[in-house]
Amino acid sequence: MLTSSLLGSDAAVRVTNTTGEGLLAAYVVLDGSGEDSWFTTLKDHTARTLPSYMQPAVILKLDCLPLTPNGKIDRSALPAPEFLDQQALYVAPSSDTEIELCDICKDLLKIDRIGINDNFFLLGGHSLLATQLLSRIKQTFKIDLPLKSLFGLNTLGELASAVDQQQPQMSEESFARMDNLLAELELSDDLAI
Numbered sequence: 001m002l003t004s005s006l007l008g009s010d011a012a013v014r015v016t017n018t019t020g021e022g023l024l025a026a027y028v029v030l031d032g033s034g035e036d037s038w039f040t041t042l043k044d045h046t047a048r049t050l051p052s053y054m055q056p057a058v059i060l061k062l063d064c065l066p067l068t069p070n071g072k073i074d075r076s077a078l079p080a081p082e083f084l085d086q087q088a089l090y091v092a093p094s095s096d097t098e099i100e101l102c103d104i105c106k107d108l109l110k111i112d113r114i115g116i117n118d119n120f121f122l123l124g125g126h127s128l129l130a131t132q133l134l135s136r137i138k139q140t141f142k143i144d145l146p147l148k149s150l151f152g153l154n155t156l157g158e159l160a161s162a163v164d165q166q167q168p169q170m171s172e173e174s175f176a177r178m179d180n181l182l183a184e185l186e187l188s189d190d191l192a193i
Contacts, residue, residue, distance in 0.1 A: 026056035027078055029064055052154050053121035053130075090115040091157075097141070098160040104136045105156060116157035120150070143167055 028042065039059060046055045066077035093099045093116050102114045109124050120133065130150050138144055143166040153159045 024054070024056040025078075026059045027062050027065060028059065029062055051151055052119055053126070053151055055119075055122060057122040057124070091117050093156075093160075095160060095164075097163050098157065100140055101137070101156055101160050101163065104133060104140065108132055108136070114156065116160065117155050119154055120156065120159070137163060141167060 026042070026046075039061075042059055060079065062079075066074040068074045090113065093102045098116050102116070105114050105118075105120060105123070105125075106112065108129050109120075111123060114123065120130070125133070127147075130147060134145055134147060134150060141163050143163065145162065145166065149162060150159070153162060
């Protein structure tokens with residue numbers, strides 16, 4: 001349950017299957033106060049209180065929650081949400097790392113468009129897919145990221161930054177030495193001819 005004193009009465013969470021993967025959806029019933037800011041309030045509340053992989057991918061406001069004859073929430077009667085309509089504001093990947101990570105996630109999540117503001121878990125990622133993502137990151141970027149680091153990152157842009165930080169970086173001094181060695185090799189090749 002996501003019941004929050006900020007919202008009022010009821011809330012329910014349901015795992016929904018869209019592209020073969022489970023996603024979290026929250027259904028809320030408001031008590032009448034805070035009608036204008038309910039969505040932002042709930043998103044802020046879940047961001048503060050829940051890890052990113054437990055935050056709902058979509059939040060729907062209902063007039064009332066459907067109940068079974070014995071008074072429990074009838075999860076099968078909850079409306080199916082449109083997950084892709086609530087993707088984060090799309091920002092295309094621009095760096096090589098961002099492009100590669102977004103391509104990996106598109107493949108794993110079976111989604112056509114993923115940007116750097118999107119959250120792997122809110123798009124349908126779960127722990128099994130997270131381990132596959134880390135395996136592909138290791139294969140592609142030759143680095144090891146711990147699984148727990150993935151749960152602490154909110155966007156693919158943040159993940160790309162973490163990958164870039166883990167990759168060995170060549171200093172300007174190293175580039176200068178490499179340039180000098182290449183120049184010496186070219187000079188020696190010219191002398192040999």
